[in-house]
Amino acid sequence: MDDILIKAENISKVYRLPAEVIRAVRDVDLEIRAGEFIAIMGPSGSGKTTLLDILGCLDRISSGKLGILGRDVSRLKESSLVGIRRGNMGFVFQDFLLIPTLTALENVELPLLFARLPSGRRKAIGLLQKVGLGHRMGHLPKQLSGGERQRVAIARALVTSPKILFADEPTGNLDTKSGDQVFHILKGLNQKDGLTIVLTTHNNKLGSQAGRVVYLKDGSVVPREESSLYA
Numbered sequence: 164m165d166d167i168l169i170k171a172e173n174i175s176k177v178y179r180l181p182a183e184v185i186r187a188v189r190d191v192d193l194e195i196r197a198g199e200f201i202a203i204m205g206p207s208g209s210g211k212t213t214l215l216d217i218l219g220c221l222d223r224i225s226s227g228k229l230g231i232l233g234r235d236v237s238r239l240k241e242s243s244l245v246g247i248r249r250g251n252m253g254f255v256f257q258d259f260l261l262i263p264t265l266t267a268l269e270n271v272e273l274p275l276l277f278a279r280l281p282s283g284r285r286k287a288i289g290l291l292q293k294v295g296l297g298h299r300m301g302h303l304p305k306q307l308s309g310g311e312r313q314r315v316a317i318a319r320a321l322v323t324s325p326k327i328l329f330a331d332e333p334t335g336n337l338d339t340k341s342g343d344q345v346f347h348i349l350k351g352l353n354q355k356d357g358l359t360i361v362l363t364t365h366n367n368k369l370g371s372q373a374g375r376v377v378y379l380k381d382g383s384v385v386p387r388e389e390s391s392l393y394a
Protein backbone atom coordinates (compact mmCIF):
# COMPACT_ATOMS: atom_id res chain seq x y z
CA MET A 164 0.00 0.00 0.00
CA ASP A 165 1.29 3.42 -0.80
CA ASP A 166 0.86 4.93 2.65
CA ILE A 167 3.71 2.74 3.89
CA LEU A 168 6.66 5.11 4.31
CA ILE A 169 9.13 2.59 5.67
CA LYS A 170 9.23 -1.17 5.23
CA ALA A 171 11.94 -3.09 7.03
CA GLU A 172 12.16 -6.80 6.20
CA ASN A 173 14.33 -9.03 8.33
CA ILE A 174 16.91 -6.32 8.87
CA SER A 175 19.98 -6.89 11.00
CA LYS A 176 22.98 -4.82 11.99
CA VAL A 177 26.18 -6.51 13.05
CA TYR A 178 29.24 -4.78 14.45
CA ARG A 179 32.37 -6.87 14.01
CA LEU A 180 34.88 -5.83 16.64
CA PRO A 181 38.30 -7.46 17.06
CA ALA A 182 37.21 -9.34 20.16
CA GLU A 183 33.50 -9.89 19.55
CA VAL A 184 30.61 -9.69 17.14
CA ILE A 185 27.72 -7.53 18.35
CA ARG A 186 24.28 -8.11 16.89
CA ALA A 187 22.81 -4.68 17.61
CA VAL A 188 19.64 -5.24 15.55
CA ARG A 189 18.36 -8.76 14.84
CA ASP A 190 15.89 -9.81 12.17
CA VAL A 191 13.55 -6.88 12.60
CA ASP A 192 10.37 -6.60 10.52
CA LEU A 193 8.63 -3.26 10.74
CA GLU A 194 6.23 -1.22 8.66
CA ILE A 195 5.70 2.45 9.32
CA ARG A 196 2.70 4.18 7.78
CA ALA A 197 2.13 7.84 7.08
CA GLY A 198 0.75 9.62 10.13
CA GLU A 199 1.98 7.12 12.71
CA PHE A 200 3.60 8.07 16.01
CA ILE A 201 5.91 5.22 17.01
CA ALA A 202 7.97 4.89 20.17
CA ILE A 203 10.87 2.44 20.17
CA MET A 204 11.46 1.33 23.74
CA GLY A 205 13.82 -1.03 25.49
CA PRO A 206 16.63 -1.09 28.01
CA SER A 207 19.98 0.57 27.42
CA GLY A 208 21.94 -1.31 24.76
CA SER A 209 18.85 -3.01 23.30
CA GLY A 210 19.44 -1.43 19.87
CA LYS A 211 17.08 1.54 19.89
CA THR A 212 19.54 4.07 18.51
CA THR A 213 20.92 1.64 15.96
CA LEU A 214 17.43 0.81 14.68
CA LEU A 215 16.40 4.47 14.56
CA ASP A 216 19.59 5.39 12.67
CA ILE A 217 18.93 2.60 10.18
CA LEU A 218 15.32 3.66 9.60
CA GLY A 219 16.53 7.25 9.18
CA CYS A 220 19.23 6.21 6.70
CA LEU A 221 21.95 7.51 9.03
CA ASP A 222 23.37 4.00 9.24
CA ARG A 223 23.33 0.97 6.92
CA ILE A 224 22.01 -2.51 7.45
CA SER A 225 24.19 -5.62 7.43
CA SER A 226 21.44 -7.83 5.99
CA GLY A 227 17.76 -7.75 5.14
CA LYS A 228 15.81 -5.30 3.03
CA LEU A 229 14.86 -1.70 3.74
CA GLY A 230 12.37 0.25 1.67
CA ILE A 231 11.91 3.99 2.11
CA LEU A 232 8.99 5.57 0.25
CA GLY A 233 8.82 2.59 -2.06
CA ARG A 234 12.51 2.65 -2.91
CA ASP A 235 14.88 -0.17 -1.93
CA VAL A 236 17.70 1.59 -0.08
CA SER A 237 19.31 -1.57 1.33
CA ARG A 238 22.44 -1.32 -0.72
CA LEU A 239 22.68 2.39 -1.39
CA LYS A 240 25.93 4.17 -0.68
CA GLU A 241 26.19 7.00 1.84
CA SER A 242 26.28 9.54 -0.99
CA SER A 243 22.83 8.39 -2.16
CA LEU A 244 21.43 8.12 1.36
CA VAL A 245 22.22 11.79 1.95
CA GLY A 246 19.74 12.76 -0.75
CA ILE A 247 17.04 10.51 0.71
CA ARG A 248 17.54 11.99 4.17
CA ARG A 249 17.53 15.57 2.97
CA GLY A 250 14.36 15.27 1.01
CA ASN A 251 12.34 13.30 3.49
CA MET A 252 13.67 13.17 7.02
CA GLY A 253 14.21 15.41 10.00
CA PHE A 254 16.28 14.51 13.07
CA VAL A 255 16.25 15.46 16.72
CA PHE A 256 18.89 14.17 19.13
CA GLN A 257 19.17 13.87 22.87
CA ASP A 258 21.98 16.48 22.98
CA PHE A 259 20.15 19.04 20.78
CA LEU A 260 23.29 19.56 18.62
CA LEU A 261 22.70 23.25 18.01
CA ILE A 262 25.52 25.43 16.68
CA PRO A 263 26.60 27.46 19.73
CA THR A 264 27.61 30.58 17.80
CA LEU A 265 24.33 30.90 15.90
CA THR A 266 21.07 32.33 17.23
CA ALA A 267 17.97 30.17 17.54
CA LEU A 268 16.68 31.61 14.27
CA GLU A 269 19.97 31.05 12.45
CA ASN A 270 20.13 27.47 13.72
CA VAL A 271 16.66 26.80 12.32
CA GLU A 272 17.52 28.35 8.95
CA LEU A 273 20.77 26.42 8.55
CA PRO A 274 19.43 23.17 7.01
CA LEU A 275 17.94 25.18 4.15
CA LEU A 276 21.42 26.41 3.29
CA PHE A 277 22.81 22.87 3.31
CA ALA A 278 19.94 21.63 1.17
CA ARG A 279 20.49 24.59 -1.18
CA LEU A 280 16.87 25.57 -0.73
CA PRO A 281 15.75 29.19 -0.94
CA SER A 282 16.20 31.21 2.22
CA GLY A 283 13.34 30.50 4.55
CA ARG A 284 13.49 33.17 7.21
CA ARG A 285 9.74 33.49 7.32
CA LYS A 286 9.30 29.73 7.57
CA ALA A 287 11.92 29.50 10.32
CA ILE A 288 10.19 32.28 12.27
CA GLY A 289 6.84 30.51 11.87
CA LEU A 290 8.30 27.24 13.18
CA LEU A 291 9.92 28.91 16.18
CA GLN A 292 6.57 30.52 16.97
CA LYS A 293 4.92 27.15 16.60
CA VAL A 294 7.19 25.60 19.25
CA GLY A 295 6.54 28.55 21.55
CA LEU A 296 9.82 30.39 21.02
CA GLY A 297 8.72 33.47 19.10
CA HIS A 298 10.22 35.57 21.89
CA ARG A 299 13.60 33.80 21.92
CA MET A 300 14.61 33.89 18.25
CA GLY A 301 17.69 36.08 18.75
CA HIS A 302 19.03 34.06 21.68
CA LEU A 303 22.11 31.91 21.48
CA PRO A 304 21.75 28.28 22.62
CA LYS A 305 23.61 29.00 25.88
CA GLN A 306 20.97 31.63 26.69
CA LEU A 307 18.19 29.03 26.43
CA SER A 308 17.03 26.31 28.82
CA GLY A 309 17.39 22.65 27.82
CA GLY A 310 13.72 22.41 26.91
CA GLU A 311 13.96 25.56 24.80
CA ARG A 312 17.05 24.22 23.03
CA GLN A 313 15.24 21.03 22.17
CA ARG A 314 12.31 23.04 20.81
CA VAL A 315 14.76 24.97 18.58
CA ALA A 316 16.09 21.59 17.42
CA ILE A 317 12.55 20.48 16.57
CA ALA A 318 11.95 23.65 14.56
CA ARG A 319 15.27 23.08 12.78
CA ALA A 320 14.30 19.50 11.95
CA LEU A 321 11.04 20.70 10.41
CA VAL A 322 12.34 23.56 8.29
CA THR A 323 12.97 21.33 5.27
CA SER A 324 9.39 19.97 5.51
CA PRO A 325 10.31 16.32 6.17
CA LYS A 326 7.81 13.52 5.78
CA ILE A 327 9.21 11.70 8.82
CA LEU A 328 10.68 13.07 12.02
CA PHE A 329 13.15 10.85 13.91
CA ALA A 330 13.99 11.69 17.50
CA ASP A 331 16.54 9.75 19.58
CA GLU A 332 15.71 10.14 23.29
CA PRO A 333 14.45 13.69 22.70
CA THR A 334 13.57 14.11 26.37
CA GLY A 335 16.56 12.15 27.73
CA ASN A 336 18.47 15.24 28.86
CA LEU A 337 15.48 17.19 30.14
CA ASP A 338 13.78 17.51 33.51
CA THR A 339 10.28 16.04 33.76
CA LYS A 340 8.42 19.27 33.05
CA SER A 341 10.52 20.29 30.02
CA GLY A 342 10.39 16.71 28.76
CA ASP A 343 6.60 16.71 29.00
CA GLN A 344 6.47 20.01 27.07
CA VAL A 345 8.72 18.69 24.31
CA PHE A 346 6.70 15.49 24.08
CA HIS A 347 3.47 17.49 23.95
CA ILE A 348 4.85 19.48 20.99
CA LEU A 349 5.77 16.28 19.17
CA LYS A 350 2.32 14.83 19.82
CA GLY A 351 0.71 18.01 18.49
CA LEU A 352 2.80 17.86 15.30
CA ASN A 353 1.60 14.30 14.81
CA GLN A 354 -2.06 14.85 15.65
CA LYS A 355 -2.61 18.30 14.13
CA ASP A 356 -0.24 18.22 11.16
CA GLY A 357 -0.19 14.47 10.51
CA LEU A 358 3.60 14.38 10.78
CA THR A 359 4.97 10.84 10.99
CA ILE A 360 7.17 10.52 14.07
CA VAL A 361 9.51 7.74 15.16
CA LEU A 362 11.27 8.26 18.47
CA THR A 363 13.16 6.30 21.07
CA THR A 364 12.62 6.70 24.77
CA HIS A 365 13.07 4.76 27.94
CA ASN A 366 10.41 6.85 29.65
CA ASN A 367 7.40 4.55 30.04
CA LYS A 368 4.98 7.35 30.78
CA LEU A 369 5.87 9.20 27.57
CA GLY A 370 6.28 6.09 25.44
CA SER A 371 2.82 4.86 26.37
CA GLN A 372 1.35 8.02 24.82
CA ALA A 373 2.63 7.05 21.38
CA GLY A 374 0.26 5.53 18.86
CA ARG A 375 2.33 2.35 18.80
CA VAL A 376 5.24 1.06 20.84
CA VAL A 377 7.91 -1.22 19.42
CA TYR A 378 9.73 -3.05 22.24
CA LEU A 379 13.32 -4.12 21.72
CA LYS A 380 15.32 -6.64 23.67
CA ASP A 381 18.86 -7.58 22.65
CA GLY A 382 18.21 -6.13 19.20
CA SER A 383 14.99 -8.08 18.54
CA VAL A 384 11.41 -6.83 18.52
CA VAL A 385 9.59 -8.56 21.37
CA PRO A 386 6.03 -8.49 22.69
CA ARG A 387 5.44 -5.94 25.43
CA GLU A 388 5.27 -8.59 28.14
CA GLU A 389 8.69 -9.93 27.19
CA SER A 390 10.35 -6.55 27.31
CA SER A 391 12.28 -6.21 30.52
CA LEU A 392 10.72 -2.77 30.96
CA TYR A 393 7.63 -4.52 32.25
CA ALA A 394 9.30 -7.56 33.77
Ligand SMILES: Nc1ncnc2c1ncn2[C@@H]1O[C@H](COP(=O)(O)OP(=O)(O)O)[C@@H](O)[C@H]1O
Nearest residue numbers: 178185187205206207208209210211212213214
Ligand atom coordinates in the same frame (compact mmCIF):
# COMPACT_ATOMS: atom_id res chain seq x y z
N1 LIG B 1 29.38 1.89 16.39
C1 LIG B 1 29.28 0.81 17.16
N2 LIG B 1 30.27 -0.12 17.19
C2 LIG B 1 30.16 -1.24 17.95
N3 LIG B 1 29.10 -1.51 18.73
C3 LIG B 1 28.08 -0.64 18.73
C4 LIG B 1 28.12 0.56 17.96
N4 LIG B 1 26.96 1.25 18.18
C5 LIG B 1 26.25 0.50 19.05
N5 LIG B 1 26.92 -0.63 19.39
C6 LIG B 1 26.43 -1.70 20.27
O1 LIG B 1 25.18 -2.12 19.77
C7 LIG B 1 24.27 -2.39 20.83
C8 LIG B 1 23.04 -1.51 20.71
O2 LIG B 1 23.41 -0.16 20.95
P1 LIG B 1 22.37 1.04 20.81
O3 LIG B 1 21.66 0.93 19.52
O4 LIG B 1 23.13 2.30 21.08
O5 LIG B 1 21.34 0.73 22.01
P2 LIG B 1 20.34 1.70 22.78
O6 LIG B 1 20.14 2.94 21.98
O7 LIG B 1 19.09 0.89 22.98
O8 LIG B 1 20.99 2.00 24.11
C9 LIG B 1 25.06 -2.17 22.11
O9 LIG B 1 25.58 -3.40 22.54
C10 LIG B 1 26.16 -1.23 21.68
O10 LIG B 1 27.28 -1.35 22.51
Ligand SMILES: [Mg+2]
Nearest residue numbers: 211212213363
Ligand atom coordinates in the same frame (compact mmCIF):
# COMPACT_ATOMS: atom_id res chain seq x y z
MG1 LIG C 1 20.39 4.93 22.38
